[in-house]
Amino acid sequence: MNLPESRSTADPAPPQTGKIAKHHLEEWRGKAYVYLCVLLLVVIIFSIVVFIASRGLTPFISQGVSIKEMLFGLKWAPEDDTPVFGALPFLVGSFSTSLIAALIAAPLGICASIFMTEIMPKTGKSVLQPAIELLAGIPSVVYGFVGLSVIVPFLRHTFPGQGVGIMAGAIVLSVMILPTITSIATDALRSLPAGLKEGSYALGATRWQTIARIILPTTMPALLTGVVLGIARAFGEALAVQMVIGNAPHIPHSLFESATTLTSIITLSMGNTTTGSLHNNALWSLALILLIMTFLFVFIVRLLERRVKRS
């Protein structure tokens, strides 16, 4: 703010034209800054997609792997004499862990947000919300290690099998996605117009009736948005899942048998393979599948948001 003033005293030019130029300059500067940021962002996103696609499509285009084999094949043996790349076990593992994690976390998260907004707003805001938000700040390697040290032994002693597997992965993930689901649900419940609730109470409905028949149905699309974002987060989580899922490239017969996900096979093998080798490129193909799945999740969220606006 000091700069233009000092300039105007030093500048012999008429103050009025100087003022207009300053406004224009400010306008131009602001515009240039925002445009530059947006351009940078677009370039970064675009180059990531192009890079992953160019690496990930190589096995299909020039290295003789068929897309059908990759998507529906059951056997993953990249280092055999005739390498086989069937990624169905990874897809099954990724989908089942994230869906089960969402099934566990969604009721917990939504109930927590109802508690925080409708039942005890004060305690909720001062105690429960910071506690749940804290979960988002814990590094995933810590989750993985806790999973390996606590959940895996517990499952091993309670259920048949070695403890590792889809169930262990889903439990670890459910805690990790709880903050996402809870905070989005809380925002949705808080932004509900007060008139709706008051109208319901005025008609003689109890608190539970208001929650179950007015609040939940009205905010349902927003709650689902939170759940889908949680699933997307679970789908992309690598390290914590890799530590507890067992990583056998097979579709397991039970939830307590070693399985694997797209992310865990990528983190396990990427560093051990050389750039440009078929195995390495096949891992990039898995990364491409992961990227496409994430786009799909974003697309679903957009659809849900449109429904929120319409209602």
Add this chain to the structure above:
Amino acid sequence: MKKSVLLLITFVLALTLAACGSKNANNGGSASPSESASQSADNAGGDVSGSFIASGSTALQPLVQQVSEKYMAKNDKVSIQVQPGGSGAGLSQVAEGTVQIGNSDVFAEEKLKDADAEKAKSLVDHQVAVVAMAAVTNKDVGVDNLTKDQLVSIFTGKVTNWKDVGGKDEKIVLVNRPASSGTRATFEKYALGTKSQDLAGSIQEDASGTVRKLVSETPGAIGYLALSYLDDSIKAVQYEGVEASADNVASGKYPVWAYEHMYTKGEPEGAVKAFLDYMLSDEVQNGDVTELGYIAINKMQVKRDVDGNVSNK
């Protein structure tokens, strides 16, 4: 005022990013000229200067890290960065010239095959240590010794109960490594003599610490670990009646071992050469190498070539 500062920061950031981008693009082709120029040795006084990156194998990383810190403390004109990332990444990066040293658990020829075979030829091998592996089991299985045939049956799924190999009646749980792992390649090549299978229900982990934890906690588990990871929580079994020990490896009695390689693109010079010489000096070989659980390269009474042929030194 505020806006112009922000604007400036954004510009600087953008330029930095652009600079990084173009540098990486250059590195894709051949050795970056600026890096190799900075390595030029000041041989007049015998001391060297320069900076370089050693990247690759996570199994070799602790040794390189420790030795590089010692070396930098002695030569303050040299700066060394050690990056973990896996043998494959290390070999690719050194062949492309992105880094100056590529650390690997396996011979470059075993990783850079087929279309990449030319790349392997441009690399010079420096064997800096030997790492030996032992099959380890959970303490409850009751087996002290396994023959090669027994190990093969276990790791290919022909035998699924410990009682078939002389242990107690308990289901075998395999803790294997991922198919691309250098540790697994070594174990398959020298202990099994054949590829193992990714069996349903088996566990795969890459990190040795996690493998040890799983084997020690899972009843009936079997896996394999480098000697430096052995401790009381697990049981190391003998291989064909030979105990996995540094002496047995050095004398050639125990066959399950591999070299730790540090590859350079072409003959090393300047600071890189000085560092590799230091790595092979008696001070490091008898000190850090042994201390960290590797076996010193000068203690080996046998040597082995790429194809696995063993001969006396």
